[in-house]
Amino acid sequence: MHNPTKILKEIIPLTQNDCFTIFAREKQSVDYPLHYHEEIELNFIMNAPKARRVIGDHMGETDNLELVLIGSNLQHGWFNHQCTSKEITEITIQFHPDLFDDNLLKRNQLSYIKNLLQLSSRGILFSKQTASAVKPLLLKLPQKQGFESVLELFTILHQLSTSKNYRLLASNNNLHKIKTNNYGNSRLEAVMEYLNNHFHQPINLADIANIAAMTEVSFSRFFKNRTGQTFIDTLNEIRIGHAARLLIETNLSINEIADKCGYNNMSNFNRAFKKRKQCTPKEFRETYTDFGTKMFI
Structure with a gap:
């Protein structure tokens, strides 16, 4: 059982010169403590049914395909719960909130991605159909490098942004979002x-x-x-x-x-x-x- 009062701030070693980081792994459990970070995260989990998902003030069970987009500083975690699988695949992509410049997001062609990133502040759970559609792209992404991998990430985000099958997880009261300081000084x-x-x-x-x-x-x-x-x-x-x-x-x-x-x-x-x-x-x-x-x- 996780301790809901203990929320860790994760420091992701992503510099301003990086576009994103990707972590692909095979694992035997989905225990991951409740945490938050400034970076936006796309998390794909395969073959971990009945694990517990916590996103902000939302709590739910995973299916055998799990794809969630988590906004900046939104607390989140996954826990074994009733999951007994020992052959779990996870791919985690993390990128700076300003990867897409505000001026770029104003362009018509980026309007869907702009909306997607705004909605991520509540956590977006995509349908199994959407997860299945982007699964091949996500599984191939760790093999790609350089500019090709950046283009592939943009393709994945665009595909997700045009999907109509999703669910917003956290309530819209901002209590679940860790308050951070924009220095402004x-x-x-x-x-x-x-x-x-x-x-x-x-x-x-x-x-x-x-x-x-x-x-x-x-x-x-x-x-x-x-x-x-x-x-x-x-x-x-x-x-x-x-x-x-x-x-x-x-x-x-x-x-x-x-x-x-x-x-x-x-x-x-x-x-x-x-x-x-x-x-x-x-x-x-x-x-x-x-x-x-x-x-x-």
Whole structure:
């Protein structure tokens, strides 16, 4: 039984230079804790009937084909429940909310995709017919690369956007959506840009307060009020996100990765990583390399 009060913020190591990430894997269970992230997610699950699906304030059972589009910061999770299958296929695609520029979405040909992305804020469950229709494209996507894979993703989204057979899952009261901060503040934007560009270097509160032209005490209060978390928690969040990507994409040792992400102490790195990913860096790498393929496009 999952704990509905524990909702994890997942940091997906997708940079602004990437279009999307795709994770394809064979698994023996569908236990995935309740979590949220800024990226929009398309999740396809095959051969996992009677698992439990939680999207916002919606709870339901999966069929043997499951295809859901989940909007930015919408809490979601899947749990074994009454599913007994041990041969489950899952393909997860995650992309930035701004992958499609607002000006592009104004064009007539993109109106359906614009509507699709807007509806995803409530979670969209597509029919078995729609899931079956895009299934071949989804299964082939992990084999494609570069621009071809981007075009294929756009084709999949277009096909989904023209489907009439779907169901909106979460209620329209926004209580199920995690509130996030659009910074809208030049001081905070300058701080976040600095953290994202210099996370691999030693950074202390005095440095950051200086960038914001504030005292340390004033900056700490300002940062917590604006972001909902401390400067140290935010810095660790950024560092662990980059570490997760290096664990997936490279053969660097865990020591090397810790160093590249600003940790000169392995116990601090392991502790910070486990706090955010609920597993050690070693376990995280093994999960991705043993049970699936993850690519950044």
